[in-house]
Amino acid sequence: MTEITTEKARIGAPSAQPFINGFTEEGESLSPINSTESKAPLAGASAKSHSHGGGVGIPDSSRAGRLTSYNLADFKPLTGMEEDWRFTPLKRLRGLHTDALTGTAPEVLVTAPLGVLVETVDRNDNRIGSAAIPEDRVSANAWENFTEATVITVPAEAQVADEISVLITGQGTEASAQHIVIEAKKFSKAVVVLDHQGTAVVSQNVEILVGDGADLTVISLQEWHDDSVHASSQQAKLGRDAKFKHIVVSLGGDLVRMTPSARFTATGAEVELLGLYFADAGQHLEQRLFVDHSVANCKSNVLYKGALQGKNAHTVWVGDVLIRKEAEGTDTYEANRNLVLTDGARADSVPNLEIETGLIEGAGHASATGRFDDEHLFYLMARGISEEVARRLVVRGFLNEIIQKIKVPALEERLTAAVERELAATNN
Amino acid sequence: MSTLEIKDLHVSIDTEQGTKEILKGVSLTIKTGETHAIMGPNGSGKSTLASTIAGHPRYNVTGGTITLDGEDVLAMSVDERARAGLFLAMQYPVEVPGVSMTNFLRTAKTAIDGEAPSLRHWTKDVKAAMAQLRIDADFTQRNVNEGFSGGEKKRVEILQLELFKPRFAILDETDSGLDVDALKVVSEGVNRAHAEGNMGTLLITHYTRILRYIKPDFVHVFVDGQVVEEGGPELADRLEEEGYDRYAKGAGAASIAAAAAAAQA
Ligand SMILES: Nc1ncnc2c1ncn2[C@@H]1O[C@H](COP(=O)(O)OP(=O)(O)OP(=O)(O)O)[C@@H](O)[C@H]1O
Numbered sequence: 001m002t003e004i005t006t007e008k009a010r011i012g013a014p015s016a017q018p019f020i021n022g023f024t025e026e027g028e029s030l031s032p033i034n035s036t037e038s039k040a041p042l043a044g045a046s047a048k049s050h051s052h053g054g055g056v057g058i059p060d061s062s063r064a065g066r067l068t069s070y071n072l073a074d075f076k077p078l079t080g081m082e083e084d085w086r087f088t089p090l091k092r093l094r095g096l097h098t099d100a101l102t103g104t105a106p107e108v109l110v111t112a113p114l115g116v117l118v119e120t121v122d123r124n125d126n127r128i129g130s131a132a133i134p135e136d137r138v139s140a141n142a143w144e145n146f147t148e149a150t151v152i153t154v155p156a157e158a159q160v161a162d163e164i165s166v167l168i169t170g171q172g173t174e175a176s177a178q179h180i181v182i183e184a185k186k187f188s189k190a191v192v193v194l195d196h197q198g199t200a201v202v203s204q205n206v207e208i209l210v211g212d213g214a215d216l217t218v219i220s221l222q223e224w225h226d227d228s229v230h231a232s233s234q235q236a237k238l239g240r241d242a243k244f245k246h247i248v249v250s251l252g253g254d255l256v257r258m259t260p261s262a263r264f265t266a267t268g269a270e271v272e273l274l275g276l277y278f279a280d281a282g283q284h285l286e287q288r289l290f291v292d293h294s295v296a297n298c299k300s301n302v303l304y305k306g307a308l309q310g311k312n313a314h315t316v317w318v319g320d321v322l323i324r325k326e327a328e329g330t331d332t333y334e335a336n337r338n339l340v341l342t343d344g345a346r347a348d349s350v351p352n353l354e355i356e357t358g359l360i361e362g363a364g365h366a367s368a369t370g371r372f373d374d375e376h377l378f379y380l381m382a383r384g385i386s387e388e389v390a391r392r393l394v395v396r397g398f399l400n401e402i403i404q405k406i407k408v409p410a411l412e413e414r415l416t417a418a419v420e421r422e423l424a425a426t427n428n
Numbered sequence: 429m430s431t432l433e434i435k436d437l438h439v440s441i442d443t444e445q446g447t448k449e450i451l452k453g454v455s456l457t458i459k460t461g462e463t464h465a466i467m468g469p470n471g472s473g474k475s476t477l478a479s480t481i482a483g484h485p486r487y488n489v490t491g492g493t494i495t496l497d498g499e500d501v502l503a504m505s506v507d508e509r510a511r512a513g514l515f516l517a518m519q520y521p522v523e524v525p526g527v528s529m530t531n532f533l534r535t536a537k538t539a540i541d542g543e544a545p546s547l548r549h550w551t552k553d554v555k556a557a558m559a560q561l562r563i564d565a566d567f568t569q570r571n572v573n574e575g576f577s578g579g580e581k582k583r584v585e586i587l588q589l590e591l592f593k594p595r596f597a598i599l600d601e602t603d604s605g606l607d608v609d610a611l612k613v614v615s616e617g618v619n620r621a622h623a624e625g626n627m628g629t630l631l632i633t634h635y636t637r638i639l640r641y642i643k644p645d646f647v648h649v650f651v652d653g654q655v656v657e658e659g660g661p662e663l664a665d666r667l668e669e670e671g672y673d674r675y676a677k678g679a680g681a682a683s684i685a686a687a688a689a690a691a692q693a
């Protein structure tokens with residue numbers, strides 16, 4: 001197994017952004033000026049963990065060894081001690097991990113340009129299970145309980161200019177299950193927006209198939225009401241030379257846990273996983289992603305950025321990237337950056353890069369959590385800028401990097417406005 | 429014409445070892461059009477004075493006053509002071525993540541003037557000012573001070589001075605860390621701002637070098653939190669030759685004045 005340092009790896013990762021100064025790689029740092037006794041260190045520092053590969057003798061810690069199954073019974077009840085649940089407050093899952101998910105599933109309303117096929121099918125449809133197998137108990141619980149699924153198909157070679165809008169509206173707080181399949185057939189091109197609104201307690205499986213040479217963007221936007229709980233496994237399977245861009249935007253909800261993954265089935269494919277989250281007081285926003293490089297010559301690039309403000313705002317980012325022995329020529333880079341705006345908020349960030357072959361183009365990872373501190377604030381205010389505007393300026397700039405990559409103008413505007421609202425909402 | 433008046437200023441900070449008094453009664457009056465140089469050894473409290481005027485929260489004013497045309501500066505928040513016309517070019521400008529220079533400059537200008545600058549003129553002004561200070565045009569795209577070299581940070585401070593047009597500029601060791609060429613460029617910037625005739629300058633420095641380019645009207649020698657000697661530009665020349673050694677730390681202003689008098693006799 002080859003150990004590749006982040007520095008070296010960054011050379012092979014042209015998409016790497018320069019680091020925010022005053023932030024360090026591999027964890028959080030405080031402004032040196034601000035590290036006097038009165039300032040509490042960022043929570044999360046102690047929870048930082050970090051690994052290159054599973055290491056000999058602990059096969060469990062390798063992502064390759066994770067249990068996957070369509071049967072709920074195969075997954076043990078959760079205790080909270082599991083590696084993949086250790087940050088999640090199970091009590092706030094509202095039964096998604098324990099109860100039969102019989103509540104009314106969020107309503108799905110698809111607005112699609114002509115040519116895109118939208119179907120509602122029952123659970124025996126043969127496309128179900130074509131891209132995903134549950135990787136955890138909550139996902140398996142949804143699989144066990146969903147009654148019908150929405151299947152969206154972009155036909156081969158169709159170039160769909162306007163985005164396919166999937167409005168998903170919560171129907172209340174009874175624990176429910178949902179299933180969606182998105183298939184972009186070969187050489188097609190489309191953008192799908194999963195737009196989550198209202199109040200829901202839902203475990204969701206989204207299967208995504210990106211055919212040979214297809215170019216698909218999926219944006220999952222969580223603007224739930226404050227009382228919502230949402231667990232979403234969004235698994236993508238990519239064909240030869242396929243391009244897949246996945247963007248998570250989590251803003252609303254009491255607990256949102258997104259677990260996107262990408263798997264390659266043939267060479268030449270590229271995946272970009274992006275994320276933006278903004279946690280307010282009391283919110284738990286978790287994202288755990290997995291990129292499985294199991295074939296040669298594929299690329300992946302991951303960038304998640306999060307802002308936190310308010311008491312007990314908690315974000316979790318875990319990035320598992322596995323480069324298997326046969327995945328020669330892989331080029332991958334993953335990064336997570338968090339900006340903590342107030343005391344009492346906590347950002348956990350854990351990049352896991354496992355490399356089983358040395359014959360790769362590049363592999364790197366970075367994690368940085370910085371805080372908007374008194375010195376930043378002083379500098380901006382000393383130029384006449386009010387505290388409120390200063391804060392806004394910093395957050396907007398920080399999150400814009402992701403918003404700009406969405407490339408759907410209407411959505412960019414909407415997200416910019418949503419971020420502004422987040423900033424205005426909590427007057428911490 | 430405006431006056432910035434500092435009277436018997438006492439400032440302390442909280443440290444792990446307890447409260448530490450840093451400024452021990454500083455009085456200073458600066459008027460529009462004047463340039464005052466404050467010179468003193470490391471740790472004498474020069475930056476403390478500058479930061480206190482700007483309103484840095486770490487410094488506690490335990491006595492004395494700061495007024496701007498009679499208005500109580502100490503009662504103003506940091507941003508209010510800037511909008512009232514005070515500008516601090518910092519010794520160690522802070523890197524601000526996520527905020528581009530373009531965005532920052534426009535936001536600050538808007539805040540200080542109370543209205544957004546006309547976009548066309550503003551872009552032109554910024555470009556011209558940058559060119560004069562030999563700052564690369566691509567700096568506008570970069571985040572505030574992020575990854576700038578020490579010298580670049582200082583130029584960008586002076587860029588702001590020229591764009592924001594304050595009534596009083598406090599330059600905290602703007603000269604340190606600059607090579608001769610950069611020093612000239614930066615000094616020209618300060619002189620241009622000064623030449624407009626509406627600015628008073630408090631130039632804090634360690635070395636007399638910059639005083640060849642920026643001519644002070646008054647020189648104040650700062651030792652151990654106090655002004656121990658004051659004079660005209662000729663005092664700077666003497667400091668150049670003799671250094672600060674004769675102002676032994678701990679010696680009160682009175683004894684130094686006496687020593688100076690004795691030396692002249
Ligand atoms: N946060 C702090 N904790 C402890 N001591 C401090 C702190 N800030 C300033 N001081 C002390 O206050 C005194 C004055 O510092 P100040 O930075 O004002 O000096 P200065 O004259 O600007 O020095 P220099 O020429 O090195 O810039 C010094 O003794 C310094 O060590």
Ligand SMILES: [Mg+2]
Pocket residue numbers: 474475476519600601
């Ligand atoms: Mg200093």
